[in-house]
Amino acid sequence: MNTLVPLLVALPLLGAGIALVFGRQRRVQVGVSVVTLTLVLAISAVLLYAVDSSGQAIAVSVGGWPVPFGIVLYVDRLAALLVVISSIVLLAVLLFSVGQGAADGDDDTPVTIFHPSYLILSAGIFNAFIAGDLFNLYVGFEILLVASYVLITLGSTESRIRAGVVYIVVSLVSSILFLAAIAAIYGALGTVNIAQLAERMSQLPDSTQLVLHLMLLLAFSIKAAVFPLSFWLPDSYPTAPAPVTAVFAGLLTKVGVYAMIRTETQIFRDNDVNTLLLIVALATMIVGVLGALAQAELKRILSFTLVSHVGYLVFGLAIATPLALGATIYYMVHHIIVQTTLFLAVGLIERRAGSTSILKVKGLMRAAPVIAVLFFIPAINLGGLPPFSGFIGKLALFDAAAEVGTPLMYILIIGGIVTSLLTLYTLMRAWNLAFWREDDDATEETGVVDRISYLGDAPAAADEGARRVIPRIMTATTAGMVAVTVALTVFAGPLYSLCASIGDALLTPVTLVQLDEGGGS
């Protein structure tokens, strides 16, 4: 079982190399990418089953260096679950982009570099999830960031270069902060191994702990797009190609949240900044969704709701009870899948209607009923309507907060409910305009559009492009992802109990002895 763990990172890197060699043969590249990600999905599913059924985490010392000197890869239930979910998302988006590339003849994206960059991005994401020490986490972040720099500037058109510059410079600053934090932590404690840090952290005075803690949180908050460090996200994501935006939105911010979960629950158990995190979470939720309200372009609306829903994750993390952590993990899984699905559905709308502005698109309900369904289901899921997984996740979060019962918790619960309703309002307004509005536009006389005419000034509200055919594989992939979102609801019982057991285990620190023996509870 232990030999499987390094393959999670090694296979995508190897695949990237092979895909680069076969840069001229598109079919070979596609085959290599699909096979690689399918293998990773299979491996991670096996790992999740093994870790869950034995109750023992798997720890692998790479290169045979004894713990804690070498690099430790650490797969517990949380890491295994997230690797499974992210490989599902990566595979689905890959198939979607294959469909899109085939239909467009790959004219607007360079063939050679998309697949290698995509696989390297996957390797970085998996590496970050299974990192057992802070420096390896940093390396994982760097791998995925450098790949994302390439993907966000694909084709290097002017708008993508402009958005890419913002994204890249912000990411660079957060990386430097992270590295400086690692150096400071090493200077203070003489290790970067997370388990050893957990053991030694209590030796430090509180003020030193706080400084180190805030440095790490700051670096991760930039990556997770937590308000007020979220401004870069709605600016840079919408300009990237649809599949790239989908995978970024689903996974990259969640890697930042994952790193926050690890540092909060493992390293800084005694150092409490939860009140700060709660306030930041409230601001993230409210400001994010208010941003979404002022947008007329679907990708921008979704980018703002993405920021807003990161607030729920920080909220759950800041409650810091096992119940709340379990709910956070469930919400994270739900949000990865639903957000990606929504972006894929918007990719379909963009091709079908030639625009993603809700002021331009109309009559899609009649013209494209399949897309209507594929957009509607994840949209009400994200908005938190029962019985979908968004409702279950939010209910579990609010339940955990009410159990703590301080006044601040109730303020957060109210904020969460308001955010949820506003999300629903935003998405339903988009739905009404883009899908239910008749093509001959009778509603304009009744003033529906006039009443929201202020949206006409919103960015990209007037953009229109060409309508293009939608290959069947793109619709099929999106439908598959919608099926997965529904499955999150249907199998909510087993999934939630898995998340709850993760939440229980998170607050007990991993010890070095457990790492040395190759596992731990």
Added chain:
Amino acid sequence: MTVSAVLIVIMAALFACGVYAMLERSLTRVLIGFLLLGNATNLFLLVVMGRPGVAAFFGAGDVEGMSDPLPQALTLTAIVITFAVSAFLLALIYRSWQLGQADTVVDDAEDIALRDRGTVEEDEMDDETSIEDEDDDVTSDFIGTATAPITVLHHRDLDGIRDDAPTDRPRTSGPGADGGDAR
């Protein structure tokens, strides 16, 4: 832990200069700022190594007298990462210059339109207003002086632009769609 004060002073100076340079609008200066910051962080890693000693080879000497090898390993990794990112940034700057004949961080025209909403009439809210503002903000030595070797012509003034780079075009307009490779 004993550390060299010189290293700390240099590190602090590099951090300060790096942050200053990174706040500039010119992308080349951002790159320089990033390099300074990266080197400052690498020095930081060396500082936390503690007192330097014998190279940490097996059998090279007394274990007590050896330097701590781990920060050195971390520094090497960080240097490689910084190197790769700077290469990418250089390519980005070149492309940005090729597109707009300027290497500055460009304002989002839509953001400016949003900011001016309400104070400016709708028909004035086109790109021209924002371009004029933009040139005022440019902080590069090459712009606005009589001897400027680079004339800033925004891509919208298409007449003045010579984009004679042979590649980087989509496949429809020529070979080399894969980012510059020759066929």
